[in-house]
Amino acid sequence: QVQLVESGGGVVQPGGSLRLSCQASGFTFSNYGMHWVRQAPGSGLEWVGNIWDDGSTKHYGDSVRGRFTISRDNSKNTLDLQMSSLSVEDTAVYYCARKGGVGAYDNWFESWGLGTLVVVSS
Amino acid sequence: EIVMTQSPTTLSVSPGERATLSCRASQSVSNRLAWYQQKPGQAPRLVVYGASTRASGFPARFSGSGSGTEFTLIINSLQSEDFAVYYCQQYHNWYSFGQGTKLEI
Numbered sequence: 604q605v606q607l608v609e610s611g612g613g614v615v616q617p618g619g620s621l622r623l624s625c626q627a628s629g630f631t632f633s634n635y636g637m638h639w640v641r642q643a644p645g646s647g648l649e650w651v652g653n654i655w656d657d658g659s660t661k662h663y664g665d666s667v668r669g670r671f672t673i674s675r676d677n678s679k680n681t682l683d684l685q686m687s688s689l690s691v692e693d694t695a696v697y698y699c700a701r702k703g704g705v706g707a708y709d710n711w712f713e714s715w716g717l718g719t720l721v722v723v724s725s
Numbered sequence: 726e727i728v729m730t731q732s733p734t735t736l737s738v739s740p741g742e743r744a745t746l747s748c749r750a751s752q753s754v755s756n757r758l759a760w761y762q763q764k765p766g767q768a769p770r771l772v773v774y775g776a777s778t779r780a781s782g783f784p785a786r787f788s789g790s791g792s793g794t795e796f797t798l799i800i801n802s803l804q805s806e807d808f809a810v811y812y813c814q815q816y817h818n819w820y821s822f823g824q825g826t827k828l829e830i
Contacts, residue, residue: 638820640769648761648769648812650820662819665726698768710816711759711774718768 605629605714607699612719619689619723625682625699625716633657633677636702638712639684641695651684651697656705666692689723696720727751727815731823738828740803746826748796748813757817760789760798763825764809772811773798800828 611623625637639651652663654673661673672685682699697719700712728751738744748758756776761769771780773789776796786801800807808830813823 647824648814648822650822653820703771703774708757710757710820711771711814712761712769713771713774713780715768715770 605701607701607714607716609697609699609716609719612697612721614722614724615689616725617690617723620685620687621689621721623684623686623697623719623721625684627680627682627699627701630701632675632680634705636710637673637675637682638700638702639671639673639682640698640700640712640715641693642698642718643692643695646695649695653702654682656702686721689721691723694721694723727754727818727821729813729815729821729823731811731813731826733826734824735827735829737830738803739830740805742803744800744803744807744828746798746800746811746813746828748791748798748823750794750796750815752818753793754815754817756792757815758789758791758796759814759816761812761814762807762809763812769812803828805830 606628608626615621638653654661670688674683699716701714703709703711703713730749732747758776760773763769777789788799810825812825
């Protein structure tokens, strides 16, 4: 079965950087686009960004563009999120999620990890 | 940006009854609409995609409908495990979520 396990969360000071990882298993990782979604405490869901199956294309939400970078290693079945210039508004649980299917329009979020908490605080 | 608006914010229903959750898009998203269920301390879980296709693991009492800008998730014969927050999400033009509907007893 599909399993996604995030890691790397923790406490970081404003202006700092942090790298999150997502280990995927149970499916052919290289066939699927992947997403990062975050949820601030007590709030709703916000799409952070995505990366295509081959890593060739990446897109980001307006609130993180220019500060966050998504990458993947298909040989290791890992997805990363490099975060820099962090602010208190970036405090959230960060989830990785797998695209619904391999078709171009299968863009729902089929499977989610358990999430990793990032706290930006001085 | 497509804005998704869910109503009501909170829905109080008794077990065994029907719950009707609504989601409106600020512009047409065709049928590219998904619903997710989230319980406290857990990750979201896909319930419906393509506006009306049930995800695996969800029984037939979960039913999604709609297209364009108006969508509905109906849960019949509510069970205790159904009480959660439900989010709609469009994936027609990038990705955006509604603010959620809390389904409570």
